[in-house]
Amino acid sequence: MRIDSIYRYPVKGLTPENLATAQLRPGRAIEWDRAFALAQGDCGFDESAAAWRSKTEFLCLARNPDAALLAxxxxxxxxxxxxxxxxxATIDAxxxxxxxRTALAAFIATALPRAMRGTPRFVYAENHSFCDNKTQVVSLIGLPSLRALEEAAGAPRQPLxxxxxxYLAGLDPWEEFTWLNRTIAIGGTKLRATARIARCAATCVNPETRxxxxxxxxxxxxxFGHVDCGIYATVIEGGPIAPGDAVRLLS
Structure with a gap:
C-alpha cells in the first residue's frame, strides 16, 4: 500500500491544494489544513479562546455549495x-x-452574497484547525473504495x-474500515485509526464543475448500507510524508 496523493484545504469549504510533501505533527492535522474559515454572522467562535464549533457556523459546502466557486x-x-x-476577481491578503482578514471577509461576501448570514468574519487562531472532527485528525481514503462506489453508482465520482x-492505493475496497484502533506507519510517522467518516451533503458538489x-x-x-467513506486517524509520531510512501499496518 502507498500514498497516492496528499491534499490540504487552507480555507474551510474552499478548494484544495495538492502537496508534494507534508509534515505531520503529533495530535495535529496536516499543517495549514483548515487553518482559516469564514465565520457566519451568527457564529460564536472566539479567536482568543479557540474551540471546536459546528461546521454549520462557518461557510461550508454542506450548506453553501457556492463556496466551491471560490478558488x-x-x-x-x-x-x-x-x-x-x-x-x-482576485485578492491577495x-x-x-x-x-x-477584513478584506478577505468582504471579498467572499461580495463573491457569494447568497451564502452569507449576517456580517461574516474571516477567522484564524494559531494551532487551531476548523475541521469537522472535534479533535485534529488526518483523513484517509482508499481509492479502491471510491472505485467500488463508482461501479455501484454507474458514474464517475471524483475523489476530491x-x-x-x-488518498491511498494498493488496498482492497473498504479495507481501511478494518484499521480502526490500529497503528498505521508511513515512513517514520505513526497514526492511530480512530473512526469511520460519515459523509454529508458536501459530497454532492462536483469539484471539477463546482x-x-x-x-x-x-x-x-x-x-452498501452505510454513509461512510474513509477514516480519521490521529498522528502519534510525526515527520514528513510524500506521495509514493509505503503505508503499513503495525501488529
Whole structure:
C-alpha cells in the first residue's frame, strides 16, 4: 500500500491544494489544513479562546455549495492567501493581519452574497484547525473504495468530492474500515485509526464543475448500507510524508 496523493484545504469549504510533501505533527492535522474559515454572522467562535464549533457556523459546502466557486491558494512562506472569484476577481491578503482578514471577509461576501448570514468574519487562531472532527485528525481514503462506489453508482465520482487528506492505493475496497484502533506507519510517522467518516451533503458538489450533480450519501446507503467513506486517524509520531510512501499496518 502507498500514498497516492496528499491534499490540504487552507480555507474551510474552499478548494484544495495538492502537496508534494507534508509534515505531520503529533495530535495535529496536516499543517495549514483548515487553518482559516469564514465565520457566519451568527457564529460564536472566539479567536482568543479557540474551540471546536459546528461546521454549520462557518461557510461550508454542506450548506453553501457556492463556496466551491471560490478558488484559494495559500503561500505559507509569504503568509499570503489568494482567492479568486467566479468572475475572475482576485485578492491577495494576509490572513494573519486584522486588515487582511477584513478584506478577505468582504471579498467572499461580495463573491457569494447568497451564502452569507449576517456580517461574516474571516477567522484564524494559531494551532487551531476548523475541521469537522472535534479533535485534529488526518483523513484517509482508499481509492479502491471510491472505485467500488463508482461501479455501484454507474458514474464517475471524483475523489476530491470527499475532501480527504491522504488518498491511498494498493488496498482492497473498504479495507481501511478494518484499521480502526490500529497503528498505521508511513515512513517514520505513526497514526492511530480512530473512526469511520460519515459523509454529508458536501459530497454532492462536483469539484471539477463546482456544481451539485450527484448524491454520494444516498448512493452509499443504497448500495452498501452505510454513509461512510474513509477514516480519521490521529498522528502519534510525526515527520514528513510524500506521495509514493509505503503505508503499513503495525501488529
Amino acid at each position: 484559494s491558494r495559500f503561500d505559507e512562506t509569504a503568509h499570503l492567501l489568494t482567492l479568486t472569484a467566479p468572475d475572475g 494576509s490572513p494573519f493581519e486584522p486588515e487582511g 468530492r470527499f475532501r480527504a487528506s491522504l 456544481r451539485r450533480d450527484a448524491n454520494p450519501v444516498k448512493e452509499l446507503m443504497t448500495n
